[in-house]
Amino acid sequence: MWTKTVGVGLSKYVLFPEFRDHDATRVELNSAIMALLAGSQMAIHLLKLTEGSDHLLAEVFPSIPHIARFNLTTNKASDILNAADSHLGAMAVPYVLGAHEDYMKACLKLVEQHNGVNLDAESTGSARQHDKLQTVATATFQAETLEQFHLVRKMRNCMVHAGGAVNRPLENHCGTMSAAAKAGWDKLAGYEPDFRVGHGNVTLGHRETVAALAITKNLARQANQILQTCISRTSWGEILMKDLDAGPGLPKDASERLRKVRGYARFNYSALRFTEHEITTLNATYP
Numbered sequence: 001m002w003t004k005t006v007g008v009g010l011s012k013y014v015l016f017p018e019f020r021d022h023d024a025t026r027v028e029l030n031s032a033i034m035a036l037l038a039g040s041q042m043a044i045h046l047l048k049l050t051e052g053s054d055h056l057l058a059e060v061f062p063s064i065p066h067i068a069r070f071n072l073t074t075n076k077a078s079d080i081l082n083a084a085d086s087h088l089g090a091m092a093v094p095y096v097l098g099a100h101e102d103y104m105k106a107c108l109k110l111v112e113q114h115n116g117v118n119l120d121a122e123s124t125g126s127a128r129q130h131d132k133l134q135t136v137a138t139a140t141f142q143a144e145t146l147e148q149f150h151l152v153r154k155m156r157n158c159m160v161h162a163g164g165a166v167n168r169p170l171e172n173h174c175g176t177m178s179a180a181a182k183a184g185w186d187k188l189a190g191y192e193p194d195f196r197v198g199h200g201n202v203t204l205g206h207r208e209t210v211a212a213l214a215i216t217k218n219l220a221r222q223a224n225q226i227l228q229t230c231i232s233r234t235s236w237g238e239i240l241m242k243d244l245d246a247g248p249g250l251p252k253d254a255s256e257r258l259r260k261v262r263g264y265a266r267f268n269y270s271a272l273r274f275t276e277h278e279i280t281t282l283n284a285t286y287p
Helices: 017-050 074-082 084-115 129-134 143-162 168-176 179-189 206-230 233-246 254-268 276-285
Strands: none
Touching: 017 074, 017 084, 017 206, 074 084, 084 129, 084 143, 084 206, 084 233, 129 206, 143 168, 143 179, 143 206, 179 206, 233 254, 233 276, 254 276
C-alpha cells in the first residue's frame, strides 16, 4: 500500500466538531498554564515588598481568598513559589497528554462509525492510539514526532508511577530515538534526552510542559490530515451536515439552506474542497 507522511503546516485542516473542541481546550490549557507560571513569578516580586517581615501572609494579605492555606512567612513562601515550576509541570504534562488522548479517542471513534471497523477506541490508551489510526489510513504520523510523544509519555509514567525515578522503558526509548527526534526535543525543551536508570530523576517543568503542548498540537493536526485519507467524502458530507444542524441549524427556505451549507463547507470544511455538485447533493439529500 502506498503511504505518505503528513507534513504539519503544509495543508489545511477539517474543522470538524471534535477538532474544534480539542483546539479550543489546548489554547485554554496553554493560557492557563502560562498564567500560573507568570503569576508565581509576579507573586515573588510582590513578596519582595515584605521581605524580612515576620508576619504571616494571612496577616499581610487578609483579603486574598484561601490565603490561610498558604499561611507562611514571606521568605518561606518565596522559596515555595520559586519551585512552583516543577510542581506545575508535574500536574500540567499529564493534563496535556490526557487531553490529547481524549482527542485521539474521538478520531478513532469517527473512523469506527464511518468505516465500519472496530478499532477498540474506548479501551485503547495513548501508547497505541496513533498506530491504530495509521492501520486504516494511507498516511502516517511523522516518526520523529511520535518518538517525542512517547518520550514525554514515558517521562510522565515515571513521575506518576515511580516518583520520578527513571525506569527501563524510558531508558530504552532514549536509546532508540532517532537523531532527528532528539534534535527536535532539544529545540523544544533545551536538552538532549538521555535518561538512564540510576542516574538522576525525571523532572517535569516549564520546558517539558512547552514541549508536550507543541508535540500534541503537532500530532493533533497530523491526525486531522490522516482522517482526511481514511474517511470517505460521503461520510465527511454527513459529518458536515450533522455539524451544521447541531450548531447554527438548517433554515427551511431552500435557497437560504443551500447558501448556508455552501458557506459552512467553505469555512469549516474547506480542506475537503467540496464541489458545487456535492454541496447541492448534500443539501438535497440530508433531511
